[in-house]
Amino acid sequence: MTTTKNPLSGGQFLFTDSQAADIFTREDISEEQRMFARVAEEFMRKEVLPREEQIYSKDWSVTRELLLKAGELDLLRVDIPEEYGGLSLDKISSALIGEAIALMPSFGASLGAHTTIGTLPIVFFGTPAQRAKYLPKLASGELIAAYCLTEPGSGSDAMAAKTKAILSADGKHYVLNGQKMWITNGGFADVFIIFAKVDGDKFTAFIVERDHGVVSGHEEKKLGLDGSSTTALMLEDCRVPVENVLGEIGKGHVVAFNVLNLGRLKLGTRNLGSAKLALNNAISYSKERHQFGKAIGEFGLIKRKLAEMAIRCFVGDAMVWRTLGMIDGALEQVDQSQPMQVLKAIEQYAVECSIIKVWTSEALGYVVDETVQVYGGYGYSKDYPAERAYRDARITRLYEGTNEINRTIIATRLLKAAASGGLPLRARVEYLKEWPYYYDRRETEYSQKACNLVRGMAVLSLDAIQQAYGDQTSPEQEVLALAAEMVMEAYAIESVLLRMQKISPANRVIEAMARTYACAAAHRTELNSQYLVEVLKTVMDTKDLEDHFSEYIVYDFINPVLEHRTIADALRESGRYLW
Ligand SMILES: Cc1cc2nc3c(=O)[nH]c(=O)nc-3n(C[C@H](O)[C@H](O)[C@H](O)COP(=O)(O)OP(=O)(O)OC[C@H]3O[C@@H](n4cnc5c(N)ncnc54)[C@H](O)[C@@H]3O)c2cc1C
Known part of the structure; x- marks a missing residue:
């Protein structure tokens, strides 16, 4: 299958028991889709990596030249409609490119910012005239785009932006004044999606050309991504034609936040691409480096270490491709010539996109850190790849919404959807009461038991939070984060088990990865549920909840030495991560 038929709607994964055949996994990627991955990988290996020295020295003419080449190879036009010079392809193809460009995260950031947050606002919100004017040139790489939301005084709190847009006396231009901060491609982009407040209060998106008066600041001196351009932008009486308002005046937040959903999901494949690269380097080094004979x-x-790194790559992949399959499946059911229908189909998966963003960026952080450790002192040297990978990875927990913001999004969105009847939280709790986890414990296989436990606890926790705080009061952020943690584990554990079941014949190494993750996830979730009880005690009677949770105690453990060695020996034998 190349997509998910009848996909679950967003957030539904907690309340519906899926079968392996229902989900999309990496194993389902079609030959045609793989072709894109091959073209992108070849481009990175043959064209980009040989020029890394120039890219890292911030020679943006080289980056521009390579982006133009990427355009010739169709790597920039996947998400753009055919009538505007694009290919109108599925998100799976586009994510495969994302995974390949992770071979050099700096260049990946330039290309990714251009094709995703830079271009998609025009794809989704542009008028026919705006789309006709900009998209063909963005598709070819003739024009390069940037997305400009952050300001010196407003990052996570994006709506607090101070950049102002005032209509000129002749009514032909908006005059923008203000400053943007941390803009990827800021040093060389031609087209900027800039968010500013019309009359100081109506948050609005604009398509701004450099010639309208955008001035770039100096290149920021960053921890990582040395070969990507990141600058402030100064807007001083920047004159933007009125026809360049993007979307509706006062509705800039709709543009800003919807585009981030896909940005987060695609960042997921880039994160996993980087994680696998680091793991493969660690595997090779661990075979070459000798100590104690x-x-x-x-x-x-x-x-x-190698086993735990591989587990994160395997579980992350299961989550990311499952989500991509659901989104492509949902997109197949709408009229894709209607951008608003496309956006709505994607937006319903905002929770899954935030999960992917948080989970994969933290998995990547773990993997690159352990890679440095495997390299020992050489991991600390700029002459070896572990050091750069470690630095490059850190940003992924910060941008596209920090992981703190995304954690609150995960829990808040689910609670809101449940409160409005959009998700069957209460019904699922009733079901769980009727069929407590106790039955599963006697009947099912180990990792499946762990999965039922984690999913059940996540649902009970969300329900308890809703009971405790009602619709009026917002739970403390720490409470939301506990719920988000359990929800992420639920998505991770179910996704990995379904992927395991789908890969046939049964593979002992894959089983070891799934079982090890399942065991740790179940115990982490149990701990989080106990913490939640302690917090909720301060606002409600938790006796029922405690009784219910008491049915969800994890008695089983795996033998970690056995499982880790099974995985690591397979990695050593193959010399690389295979799945
Ligand atoms: C290399 C790089 C590239 C970037 N590219 C772009 C780009 O192309 N376009 C663009 O617009 N921006 C870009 N950014 C900006 C990035 O998106 C912001 O840095 C990010 O959103 C965080 O904003 P901030 O830095 O102002 O941190 P702040 O918002 O000040 O946050 C500081 C800390 O406080 C926490 N915090 C803030 N609010 C809350 C809250 N309500 N609850 C709990 N914790 C909270 C944050 O999670 C964080 O830990 C880039 C940044 C970097 C470093």
């Missing part, structure tokens, strides 16, 4: 990869503690 043998390769360090033969030591149990190095095996444990």
Whole structure:
């Protein structure tokens, strides 16, 4: 299958038991879709990597030249409608490109910012005239785009932007004044999606050309992504024609936040691409480096590291491709020539997109950190790849909405959807009361039991939070984060088990990855549920909740040495991560 038929609607994964055949996994990617991955990977290896020195020295003429080449290879036009010079392809194809460009995260950031947050606002919200004017040139790489939301005084609180737009006396232009901060491609982009407040209060998106009066600040000196351009932008009496208002005046937030959903999802494939690259480097190094008379990869503690890194790659992949399959499946059911229908289809998966963003960026952080450790002192050296990967990865927990903001989005969105009847939270709790987890414990296989436990606890926790705070009061952020943690584990554990079931014949290594993750996730969730009870005690009677949770105690453990070694030995034998 190339997409998910009859996909679950957004957030529904907590309340519906899916079967392996219902979800999309990496194994379902079609030959045609793989072709894009191959073209992108070849482009990165043959064209981009050989020029890394120039890219890291911030020679943006090289980056521009390479982006133009990427355009010739169709790598920039996947998400753009055919009538505007694009290919109107599925999100899976576009995510495969994202995974390949992770071979150099700096260049990946330039290309990703251009094709996703830079171009998609015009794809979704542009008038026919705006789309005709800009999209063909953005598709070819002749024009490069940037997305400009953040300001010196407003990052997470994007709506507090101070940049102002005032209509000129002749009514032909908006005059923009203000400053943007941390803009990817800021040093060389031609087209900027800039958010400003009309008359100081109506938050609005504009398509702004450099010639309208955009001035770039100096290149920021960053921790990582040395080969990507990040600058402030100064807007001093920047004159933007009125026809360049993007979307409706006062509705800039609709543009800003909807585009971020896809940005978060695609960041997920880039994160996993980077994680697999780091893991493969760690595997190779662990075979080459000898200490105490043998390769360090033969030591149990190095095996444990490689295994845990592989588990994160495998679980992350299960979540990301499942989500992409659902989104492509939902898109197949709408009229894709209608941008608003497309947006709505994607927006319903905002929770899943935030989960992917948080989970994969933290998994990547873990993997690059452990890669440095496998390299030992050489991990700290700029002459080896672990150091740059470590620095480059850090940003992914910060941009596209910090992980704190995304955690609150996950819980808040689910609670709101449940309160409005959009998700069957109460009905699921009633079902769980009728069929408590206790039955599962006797009947089902180990990791499936863990999965039922985590999903059940996540649902009970959301319900308890809703009971405790009602519709009026907002729960404390720490409470939302506990719920978000459980929800993420629920999505992760179910996705990995379904992927495992789908891969046939049964594979002992895959089973080891799924079982190890399931065990740890169940115990983490149990701990989080106990913390939640302690917090909720301060606002409600938790006796029922405690009784219910008491049915959800994890008695089983896996043998971690056995499972880790099974995984690590397979990695060592193949010399790389295979799945
Ligand atoms: C390399 C790089 C590239 C970037 N590219 C772009 C780009 O192309 N376009 C663009 O518009 N922006 C871009 N950004 C900006 C990025 O999106 C912001 O840095 C990010 O959104 C966080 O905003 P901030 O830095 O102002 O941090 P703040 O919002 O000040 O946050 C500081 C800390 O407080 C926490 N915090 C803030 N509010 C809350 C809250 N309500 N609850 C709990 N915790 C909270 C945050 O999670 C964070 O830990 C980029 C940044 C970098 C570093």
